[in-house]
Amino acid sequence: MSDPIALSRDPIAEARRHWQDRGWTAAAEGMAAVTSIMRTQQILLARIESVLKPHGLTFARFELLALLSFAREGALPMNKASARLQVHPTSVTNSVDRLERAGLVRRAAHPGDGRTKLVEITGQGRNVVERATLELNGTVFGNPGFSAPELDRLNQMLGKFRRDAGDFVDTRFPI
Amino acid sequence: MSDPIALSRDPIAEARRHWQDRGWTAAAEGMAAVTSIMRTQQILLARIESVLKPHGLTFARFELLALLSFAREGALPMNKASARLQVHPTSVTNSVDRLERAGLVRRAAHPGDGRTKLVEITGQGRNVVERATLELNGTVFGNPGFSAPELDRLNQMLGKFRRDAGDFVDTRFPI
DNA sequence: TATTGTTATACTCTATAACTATA
DNA sequence: TATAGTTATAGAGTATAACAATA
Known part of the structure; x- marks a missing residue:
């Protein structure tokens, strides 16, 4: 702006x-x-x-990198990543294209299913997402503009909202 | 999706x-x-x-139409619309282009300043935004997925957040 | 037949820079 | 010189449809 x-x-x-x-x-x-x-x-x-x-990242690409960094073996099938990030499969393809060109992820074959491709975070990807996360934590996430009780209320209200919207099935927010 | x-x-x-x-x-x-x-x-x-x-509208275009429908004379200078909607001037130009092509707004000269252009909602624009608003009220806005107390908390918390972020200057949320 | 992922295409909103016209 | 708005251009995310490869 x-x-x-x-x-x-x-x-x-x-x-x-x-x-x-x-x-x-x-x-x-x-x-x-x-x-x-x-x-x-x-x-x-x-x-x-x-x-x-x-850090050369957008939020969408950061989220994908962060997701992979927490996954077992640092890898996920494309469609799992799409589901977890709640984004369209073509968006994941696009994000992976960019991240792969930057050397932060690589595509790999799925051992059991020839249709499926895995996205795997690289060592460089881990370094980048670690540094980016620390900086985000020190700025936005650690100082989001809401007090601790407000954060609690927000997480409760929005968690319930997302569950009601069908984002996930969970019992921690009983109907 | x-x-x-x-x-x-x-x-x-x-x-x-x-x-x-x-x-x-x-x-x-x-x-x-x-x-x-x-x-x-x-x-x-x-x-x-x-x-x-x-209704042939996006949310950005709906917001512009709604803003104009509440303005005196149903018209605003382009830069006022940009400031009120918190969007980039080029975004307003784009929205007005589309809405004008659809016959929902028109551009008009500013009486006092030759540089300024007014965006003015048309009768058709008023009809469209009225119908769209009623339907939004009956669905999303009237049933947003939050209880009345939750809405109150949200409006309070997010109002304060937006003020702290520098969106506006107001005394209703004292520091 | 169904699923996975890609490609091609298109349409948003957004943003910067260069430009015209006016003040 | 400064302001208002447009144009050109680019990039982002999102989406549909068609397609290839595999199950």
Whole structure:
């Protein structure tokens, strides 16, 4: 962005007032919350990408690298990576292409299934993701702009939301 | 997405455990919350866009139309729209191009400043945004997946976050 | 037949730089 | 000189469809 000037009033609070004025009371709070989540995501993503850029990573590629670094043998089938990251298979293909060109991952044959390809993190990939993670931890993740109780509430609320949305099946957030 | 299969375990909770195991305790909760916000935004955006698609709108274009529908005279200078929507000027140019081609907005000269152009919503634009809003209110905004107290907490927390991030200057969230 | 992954293609939003017109 | 907006260009993620190889 060229000049992210601070507005004198919260545009989302203003929109909520307009919703109220129109009589859309039942949807006003939801509209405000949803829009706030959108904007918060945008702010956080910008911070993350500015940290990752010097490491030659985008957030999508960082997430893939981090996932692989935690996997057994540092490798996963493409479709497992796609499922775990909740992204489209073609997005994984694209990410792996870039990461492979940068020498951070490599493709390997699956021992049991000839259709399947494994993505495997390289030693260089481990170094890069380790350094990037430490810097992210020291900046965004370690100082996200929410207090400890707020983080707790967020993780609880959003965890429940994601479960209800069908992201995963889990019993730690009982219905 | 082709097959958004529900995972058996929450991938974000799993990542948090890995963070803990590595000793990145101070950043674990923040990482989980930030990642949860990212994923929640993705889910909500997908719902919104699926509602808007039959109306010929994306979320970015809907937001612009909604902003104009609340503006005096239904018109705003391009740079005001850019500031209020927190998007790059070229993004506004692009959105206005598409909306203008669809007959939902028009460009007009600014009476006092020859450099400035106004974006003005058309009657057709008002009809479209009204119908789209009602449908969004009846689905996503009116039923966002959070309880009323949760919405309240979210609006409070994210409002404060956005203010601290420099999005706007306001006194309703005192430091 | 079904599944895995790739390719080709297309459409978002985003961003920088160069440019025109106006102040 | 500074500002408003556009254009050109590029990059990102996302998505569908067609395809090859394998099960």
